[in-house]
Amino acid sequence: MTADIIIYHNPECGTSRNALALIRNAGIEPHVVEYLKTPPSRALLEQLIERADMNPRDLLREKGTPYAELGLDDADLGDDALVDAMMAHPVLINRPLVITSRGVKLCRPSEAVLDILPARQLGAFAKEDGEQVVDADGNRVQA
Template identity: 80%
Template structure:
């Protein structure tokens, strides 16, 4: 059994599509609704590092207090950005997926295919109808 964790927001279409792609590989992941149960600061910092990102790369602007908090200021330290994400979990972009193959911010949702250890079991189309996996379980050319 493969252990996969998705930091998920059920109100987000990209997050729902990512979760569905994980399930399309036959895996039922651990689903963490990060707005209700955010990761600890240490865990968030570790996931950012494992993903090869910086905290700024994980910041979400749309629908958040990003502008009000002045988070666009490039002089802000990584620690200050992590503090902001801890104070306002909505600033954490999603979905963030952890698998044995790595950690990835899955935007677009099909980015999760790069870190899933198991192949897709069949065709998959996003909620908007875009086909991202064909009937043979492969990405269309």
């Protein structure tokens, strides 16, 4: 299936790998953007945050980033300062961020991608840790 889907992906992240695999399990080969190598422009990042109905703080990643060293936990920091930090340190952008015709979503947990995929799952899917999220008929397994 051809669909215009973009995933801002980090191949070192299990959640990101699982979301990518779920997209492919729907028979779709997305445009994969390794955002640490090719970060979005500031204008695009701000647009994605808005389209996902988020604010910049919602997209900030704390774990394994310079979040604490940069003092990003300061509640007085405005949106511009948070976006500035993400532009200077793309690792602060949480992932995977997925764009489809049905919306933009931060897919944490990875099965959140199912909410915006334009196609059904083609078969069973289990995450890397073995958790079954799609059954053999392509239906989401409810936890």
